[in-house]
Amino acid sequence: MKKTLGVLCVWAALSSPTTAHAAVFYPESATLANGLQVVVIQNKLSPAAVQMVWYKVGAADDPQGRGGLAHFFEHMMFKGTAALPDGAYSEQIAAQGGDDNAFTSHDYTSYHEIVAADRLPLVMQMEADRMRGLILDDEKASSELSVVKSERQQRIDNHPQGLFGEKFRAALFPAHPYGRPVIGSKEDLDRLTPADARAFYQKHYAPQNAILVVSGNVEFADVLRLAAATFGRVEGNTAITDRAPIQQNTPSSRGASDRIEMQDARVTQPMVMASVPAPSLNTNLRRSYALEVLAEILGGGEVGLLYRHFVTDQKIASSASVSYDPTARGPSSFSWSAVPSASTETRALEKQIKEWLAQKASTGIDAATVARAKQRLQDAAIFARDRLAAPAQIVGEALAVGIPLNELESWPQRIHSVTAAEVNAAFRDVMKSQGWVTGILEPAK
Numbered sequence: 001m002k003k004t005l006g007v008l009c010v011w012a013a014l015s016s017p018t019t020a021h022a023a024v025f026y027p028e029s030a031t032l033a034n035g036l037q038v039v040v041i042q043n044k045l046s047p048a049a050v051q052m053v054w055y056k057v058g059a060a061d062d063p064q065g066r067g068g069l070a071h072f073f074e075h076m077m078f079k080g081t082a083a084l085p086d087g088a089y090s091e092q093i094a095a096q097g098g099d100d101n102a103f104t105s106h107d108y109t110s111y112h113e114i115v116a117a118d119r120l121p122l123v124m125q126m127e128a129d130r131m132r133g134l135i136l137d138d139e140k141a142s143s144e145l146s147v148v149k150s151e152r153q154q155r156i157d158n159h160p161q162g163l164f165g166e167k168f169r170a171a172l173f174p175a176h177p178y179g180r181p182v183i184g185s186k187e188d189l190d191r192l193t194p195a196d197a198r199a200f201y202q203k204h205y206a207p208q209n210a211i212l213v214v215s216g217n218v219e220f221a222d223v224l225r226l227a228a229a230t231f232g233r234v235e236g237n238t239a240i241t242d243r244a245p246i247q248q249n250t251p252s253s254r255g256a257s258d259r260i261e262m263q264d265a266r267v268t269q270p271m272v273m274a275s276v277p278a279p280s281l282n283t284n285l286r287r288s289y290a291l292e293v294l295a296e297i298l299g300g301g302e303v304g305l306l307y308r309h310f311v312t313d314q315k316i317a318s319s320a321s322v323s324y325d326p327t328a329r330g331p332s333s334f335s336w337s338a339v340p341s342a343s344t345e346t347r348a349l350e351k352q353i354k355e356w357l358a359q360k361a362s363t364g365i366d367a368a369t370v371a372r373a374k375q376r377l378q379d380a381a382i383f384a385r386d387r388l389a390a391p392a393q394i395v396g397e398a399l400a401v402g403i404p405l406n407e408l409e410s411w412p413q414r415i416h417s418v419t420a421a422e423v424n425a426a427f428r429d430v431m432k433s434q435g436w437v438t439g440i441l442e443p444a445k
Helices: 005-012 069-076 089-093 115-134 138-157 162-170 186-191 194-204 220-229 285-299 305-313 346-363 367-385 392-399 405-407 411-416 422-433
Strands: 029-031 035-043 047-054 101-102 109-116 212-215 259-264 271-278 315-324 334-342 438-442
Touching: 029 259, 035 220, 035 334, 035 392, 069 101, 069 109, 069 138, 069 194, 089 101, 109 115, 109 392, 115 212, 138 162, 138 186, 138 194, 162 259, 162 271, 162 438, 194 438, 212 392, 220 405, 259 271, 271 346, 285 315, 285 334, 285 367, 285 411, 285 422, 305 315, 305 334, 305 346, 334 346, 334 405, 346 422, 346 438, 367 411, 392 405, 405 411, 422 438
Parallel strands: 035 212, 259 438
Antiparallel strands: 029 035, 047 109, 047 212, 101 109, 271 334, 271 438, 315 334
16 A cells, blocks of 8 residues: 555654563554554454444543533544434445444543454555544534433433442442543533533544554554554644542531431342442552452352352342452452342341451451462453453553553462462451442332
8 A cells, every 4th residue: 555655654653562571462552643652452353343442431420510521522423524424424334344433431431342353454444534533513412311311310310220229329439530430410410511522522532542453354554554544644632631549538527318218119139239449459459459359259150259159059049249340440349249149138138248257357268278269260351262252351441540451461470379368358358348339220019
């Protein structure tokens, strides 16, 4: 292909590629002259490729009183440019046999496509086109805002699990950006305007605020050339500055809202859950790794101690799980949930689980159990490497919240180095925390 002078200039201005320490995904990374980070994870097991563009802006960055703006703008990214009219983006990808979608979290917004690897030039061109070239007229924005409001109505307001989850998170993270609903409250959505969407786009959507991750049957040099010829032509936004540190959670401000109980006639199966704010990789690196191991010990599927005790052995719950996600800009949370069996009362199950967890934390977890959990986690990393989309998802999410590639690639060694003493210290600290929130969702009586 004949290169234009502009493309050659961009290519010459690329920073030197760096390969992260080989451990999990073996990513290769470089930064274009306009600030876009490009990461490639090669996987020759499939003829396909996954492209993900991650913008370092999410619901936690929504202006006060304008909750839901990041998610609203995710919708707007499909409304068309001068080159591609409204709806043509997804139509083009579908015509190639591909798939596309997007999602917004508190910390980031991501757009992704799965296509045959030889169709990557097309999706890269289209994604670069809408990075700064959207046409955001009032009519389109107002129409899409109505769609978002309808989405909220269906997913939250008319859905007891959605309402319960929204109330629960607000109690877990009071007066904190993580406590706001990603989709926005009804009141905030009513305040949003087309002008808000345009200002948000100009402020946050630019190469130096984005990460391009490509995973699949591709070569690093080829992806980098394509990126330079497409995204490399997109003008940066010099007004973008580093994100402000996200505030820490303050459980002491919670007051009496540490318990959420909700009854609804539409609920067919009761459930109980409890969560406590916990460190993330960004707030306490070493403790975060210990919490990952602890979550695997307690909640690692059917081999998890919580499931084995309450579902398999005692048969007083039909399901039981533990979750912990270390990837966040600010604090994370450590959680457990359970569904009582038909013969068990929800509050009785809650009491027994809390007593059992307190006893386990007191007696401690033995070194052999810790070692088995660490091995399961390391095995899971190997399997994730061979999947098509998982590497792009994991790497992009980590980079979007500020976790560097070398830390991500050191994950197996970090997990391997976690000791039983560290796991038990994390367990005791979690259980004695004053920040626990408990929630019960059950049918109306």
